[in-house]
Amino acid sequence: METEISNDHKYSIACPSCDLIYDLSEVPVNSSATCSRCGHLLTQTRENEFLRGVCLSFSALVMMLIASSYPFMQFSSAGLENMMTLPRTVVELWINGMPWLAVIVAAFILVIPSIVLTMILVMQLIMLYDVKTPLVAILGKAIFHLNSWSMVEVFFVGVLVSLVKITKMASVVLGVSFWAYSLFALFFVFTMMSLDRFQCWKKIEALS
Ligand SMILES: [Zn+2]
Structure with a gap:
């Protein structure tokens, strides 16, 4: 049976490389967020x-x-x-x-x-x-x-x-x-x- 998990922390993601959790709700425009543990690029915002x-x-x-x-x-x-x-x-x-x-x-x-x-x-x-x-x-x-x-x-x-x-x-x-x-x-x-x-x-x- 498939269960849909609700998520209150909408903008939290796990680093695809090392699974550390991040809150990415406030990444300013024209900047990027990288994982502090492994350096993987998490997201990039551009104008x-x-x-x-x-x-x-x-x-x-x-x-x-x-x-x-x-x-x-x-x-x-x-x-x-x-x-x-x-x-x-x-x-x-x-x-x-x-x-x-x-x-x-x-x-x-x-x-x-x-x-x-x-x-x-x-x-x-x-x-x-x-x-x-x-x-x-x-x-x-x-x-x-x-x-x-x-x-x-x-x-x-x-x-x-x-x-x-x-x-x-x-x-x-x-x-x-x-x-x-x-x-x-x-x-x-x-x-x-x-x-x-x-x-x-x-x-x-x-x-x-
Ligand atoms: Zn990582």
């Missing part, structure tokens, strides 16, 4: 933090749109040329008898990051304009759950490693999509870094 989140997640989504529409890279070897786009990679994997790999690539590289970013954009807009809605709590839960399932950085490191190998076998021209995906990965990481779990849930509680 215009929701506007920052809106700008970062929107920029990342625009870069994703460009990355999905233009050529990722072009290979030429022994007179043969081949152009690759991100959606075509998924289709080629499917056609060449690797449907599971196609689904995994599409999900972790394109679909889940796009869904997470769209949800962050909507949540940050709700927070920015102080719209009172229970939707914000649903978004908050989903974002912090799905966050660990998007592997943008892992994919990008994989691409760079493969590039080094491919350039030994064929001449490679990097397309617009490659640079757009690089920027997307960067914006994605910055968007995730801009989300302060404690401050987000404090705002979610006030709005829902």
